[in-house]
Amino acid sequence: MKILGIESSCDDTSAAVVCDSNVIEERILSNIVSSQIDIHKEYGGVVPEYAARNHMSAIEECINNALDEANTNISEIDAIAATSGPGLIGGLLVSTVTAKIISITANKQFIAVNHLEGHLLTSRLCYRIDFPFLLVLASGGHFVFAEILDIGNYNVLGQTIDDSAGECLDKVAKMLGLPYPGGPAIEKVSEHGDSNRFKFPMPLLRRNDCNVSFSGLKTAARLLIEKSSKEDIADIAASFQLAVINAIIKKSKKAIDMCTSNIESIVLAGGVAANKLFRLKMEQLSYNNKIKFYAPPINLCSDNAAMIAWAAIERIKKYGYYSSPITHITRPRWNINEII
Ligand code: KG4
Numbered sequence: 001m002k003i004l005g006i007e008s009s010c011d012d013t014s015a016a017v018v019c020d021s022n023v024i025e026e027r028i029l030s031n032i033v034s035s036q037i038d039i040h041k042e043y044g045g046v047v048p049e050y051a052a053r054n055h056m057s058a059i060e061e062c063i064n065n066a067l068d069e070a071n072t073n074i075s076e077i078d079a080i081a082a083t084s085g086p087g088l089i090g091g092l093l094v095s096t097v098t099a100k101i102i103s104i105t106a107n108k109q110f111i112a113v114n115h116l117e118g119h120l121l122t123s124r125l126c127y128r129i130d131f132p133f134l135l136v137l138a139s140g141g142h143f144v145f146a147e148i149l150d151i152g153n154y155n156v157l158g159q160t161i162d163d164s165a166g167e168c169l170d171k172v173a174k175m176l177g178l179p180y181p182g183g184p185a186i187e188k189v190s191e192h193g194d195s196n197r198f199k200f201p202m203p204l205l206r207r208n209d210c211n212v213s214f215s216g217l218k219t220a221a222r223l224l225i226e227k228s229s230k231e232d233i234a235d236i237a238a239s240f241q242l243a244v245i246n247a248i249i250k251k252s253k254k255a256i257d258m259c260t261s262n263i264e265s266i267v268l269a270g271g272v273a274a275n276k277l278f279r280l281k282m283e284q285l286s287y288n289n290k291i292k293f294y295a296p297p298i299n300l301c302s303d304n305a306a307m308i309a310w311a312a313i314e315r316i317k318k319y320g321y322y323s324s325p326i327t328h329i330t331r332p333r334w335n336i337n338e339i340i
């Protein structure tokens with residue numbers, strides 16, 4: 001089975017061809033990502049209207065390149081999968097409408113994929129991981145702890161009550177005068193900084209749940225930046241990065257305890273999962289709790305179409321046949337516990 005995946009929910013236009021081979025290394029036949037970072041950098045964040053227009057102009061070439069690199073053509077593809085939410089409405093329309101048009105003209109199944117499901121299943125594309133597992137999803141738009149019991153059976157244990165982790169890193173990076181996207185910029189500057197120099201308040205520590213909050217950390221960073229000088233940037237970045245990660249680690253321990261099933265692994269997902277210190281600290285936590293640890297390869301942590309194609313494959317494998325109605329509407333808001 002070969003699936004064409006299309007992703008354009010935020011600032012990356014991507015198309016990929018993925019197959020269901022048992023040999024993991026042979027699954028991704030192509031994964032073309034055309035980043036819009038250079039366009040949005042100038043504005044310090046994603047401008048939705050520009051993003052949508054650029055997706056429109058980039059999508060056809062991405063798809064052609066993905067098919068070429070996979071050495072295939074549309075007649076050999078079994079289904080077209082597209083991100084249909086959550087995300088920016090303009091971008092979601094580009095991926096969804098493009099996939100629908102191809103599926104109608106080529107007479108193939110259309111599969112609407114939830115972007116978060118794409119992220120959360122990425123590690124299963126790259127490693128053999130059984131259900132149930134504890135998901136820690138940290139992206140630019142979402143932060144969620146969920147017990148992943150099976151495809152479509154997601155028990156949300158906690159989430160952010162304000163910003164997502166990535167959003168918070170992006171905003172503080174901007175305050176520090178660092179380029180967009182802020183997460184990788186903070187990580188890079190932190191290499192030269194002292195992460196113990198500044199202390200940040202630990203959010204929601206006394207609450208007996210695994211909800212997290214990042215906006216207090218952001219405010220503390222703003223106050224610190226206002227009274228600091230340029231020489232402090234690396235130390236602030238390193239201390240702040242550590243505070244965000246520690247806040248997640250503390251609540252991850254709680255999330256492990258809240259799982260109702262015997263989870264065997266902790267699985268990271270989303271753009272922030274590319275952060276090396278975050279991966280290291282989560283690996284240590286997993287080791288201390290005698291749980292296996294997985295994170296996607298760095299290049300598959302941020303948005304890509306291979307994860308969208310793979311999510312469709314997982315659904316087809318589970319149900320034997322899986323397809324979405326051509327009338328399926330895009331959903332800018334589509335929570336993980338609303339996926340069925
Ligand atoms: O999953 P993603 O590519 O897009 C969304 O679905 O939102 O995540 C993007 C987020 C951005 O906030 C970006 O700053 C963050 O992931 N990010 C990182 C790193 N790479 C990307 N955060 C920390 N360290 C990184 N290396």
Ligand code: ZN
Binds near residue numbers: 115
């Ligand atoms: Zn994403």
